[in-house]
Amino acid sequence: MSLAARAAALRAEIERHNRAYYVLDAPTVPDAEYDRLFRELQQLEADHPELLAADSPTRRVGGAPLPEFAQVRHALPMLSIRTETDTEASGARNFDSGVRSLLGLSDADPEVEYSAELKFDGLAINLRYEHGVLVQAATRGDGESGEDVTQNVRTIRQIPLHLQGDAPAVLEVRGEAYMSRPDFERYNERQREQGKPALVNPRNGAAGSIRQLDPALCAARPLSFFAYGLGETAGWHLPATHGAVLDALHKLGLPVCEHRAVVCGAAGLIAFHARIAALRDSLPFDIDGVVYKVNSLALQQELGFVTRRPRWAVAHKYPAQEMLTTVEAIDVQVGRTGAITPVARLAPVFVGGVTVTNATLHNESEVLRKDVRVGDTVIVRRAGDVIPEVVAVVVERRPPGTPPYALPERCPICDSHVVREPGEVVARCSGGLACRAQRVQAILHFAGRRMMDIEGLGDRYIERLVEFDYVVRVADLYRLTLDDLLEMKRRADEKDGITPETVKQGQIATQWAENLLASIAASKTPPLARFLFALGIRHVGESTAKVLADWLGSLAVIRRAPAPLLRVLPDIGATVAEAIADFFAEPHNAEAIDQLLAAGVAPVGEHPPAAKLALQLAWERLYAHLDIPRLTEVRARQLAAAVPDGSALAHLGQPQIGDDLFAAPVAPAEIGTLPPTVVGEVLGWLSHEENRNMLIRLSAMREDLLATLPAGREVNETAIAGKTFVLTGALPTLSRDEAKDLIESRGGKVAGSVSKKTHYVVAGTDAGSKLEKALELGVPVIDETQLRELLEQ
């Protein structure tokens, strides 16, 4: 392609994006991509001036002006500032040393003072006040003249229509109109509710809003504003420094961002850059960097301008949080529960400070909703959270003939059918533990830190152990020998093409195997709750496992407990109780557990709190959970009053010798007090043998539990017991787990998220959104020292 053709192509594409961005308010590419195209064209034109065309988009800053807005000539041009290309915090040094050399300062001279501010991601606006009254607002436009958007700007509530105090004859204020993230979310939510298109990001929201021809439409999109500089002034006593200018603007009633500082030298700039970087995600608005300005206005004047850019200011950006890349493939992963998760394999792209190559697509409906296809160009984000996300597809860049993505119908690992339960979003491999992927994940889970905590047994070795069939069930872990491990490692290394082993490596390998065997052996006596969690029962996570262990006390009881018994426990409803009972009833699982016990695994149980459990085990409660139709709570109570024992109830339903087996069951006198329809349901339920057996089992288990309960164990009252804590950030001396153990050992609870019911939020350094939530809800926030004080009380 000739250079002229390339330039023409770039111009055409940039114009198209401009139109989409500014006129249609529907951006087609992320800003970073637009910038790249723009810079390429600029460079091309700079290198080859003969290509420069009068109508090139580079000749206008800010895109095609809409004809409907009146043009306004700026009294003082609105210039843009240079950007420091080094995105590291230390990049601030370049600016400082540049300024120092321009000012002719030596190392012996004192540090230069700077005003450090945020670089907002919005739309630059010039406000003109005459004698304290807002008379005009204009966009930047090409810097020389912009558009008159006074009507729209008047709808921005933060912008005063009258200045406070002594207003000068003329005061032009420059600042950024932006859309805050909460406003952006709210607006989009409303749009979605009404089936209207949502905004892609707050920045486009701001640009689009200001450029609405109808001020009413603009008002519907709430904008905010921060002042950061001056245009023309007359009759104003100009302060000596930029920092003081901002203070003065604030006094006049203009919104000025509080995140600003006057700092000294490169070190001050670097510290500011780093401080804001940490704050960036928690700000209620988007920034793309920070801005450094020489604080003294006199020095600013001395430094002056080069090619219409001030030498006394620089923008220092953070890594872009949105980038374009292509989808090279869409693979699926098989999780512990068989969940099939599509994952986009991306061409590596640097976004938000790291190189991203994978992004989860969560599930089939997500892929279809975003319509991601192999070969697509996609926008990737790493905002707020750490996890990369495919935001949207750039449909117009899709190669022709690209087929829509379809989830495989069979598991890529074991070829079992992929099924989707009605009403569920996730598709699952139906292979169960016959699927190698599920087996690996199950064992990985079992060995994990919060479960059996087998140190040194990570995914690499587990995969190999399963691949070579050393381990099929978790119990096999406890039968591994030194030779098994060494052989496995040798075969694994061989397969990975690792060099043949030397004597020294042999010793190292033996040491490794011995250590691993030791940590496997050390895992044999886990607390019961961890053991239950390790089993990987559906719906049983860390906290449900703890409930089971705390209330029922021993594996023997739990594995035989019928669902209605489980349902009397807190946080366990029909679904979870069913899942637990089904798990233990499955012969496969029972066998696996027996094997574990035979291999010497002995979970350490808890003694249940006597009085509370006994109360829960009242027959009226148990009856209510039998899922007999029409047997409401009230009627379960009546039934319990008549037949206060499950095994007696079971026998009522059994045909007695001499009964006519073909006649309809006769309502026994005892339960005759219930309405006939209910009696019918009860008898119908009792006619199933498995239900009668379950009742008998329930009865026996209840007897056993009540008999083995230690007599009324009291819970010590402390400042912690019964209180709910939420941990956030890093504590100075305690790890998260240590703090959790300490709180739980004193009867407190540690929850994952903050709500009204949270008693304390324990915040350390780098506390995240949970701290904000706590402040918002007025939940007391304490630090580690205060936590320790509570623990000691």
Added chain:
DNA sequence: GCACCTCGAGTTCC
């Protein structure tokens, strides 16, 4: 029956 609160499960990168 609904709203709110939790928990479970899956995921990425260093």
Added chain:
DNA sequence: CTCGAGGTGC
């Protein structure tokens, strides 16, 4: 960290 979904209290 987020989403989905289960549990519970109003």
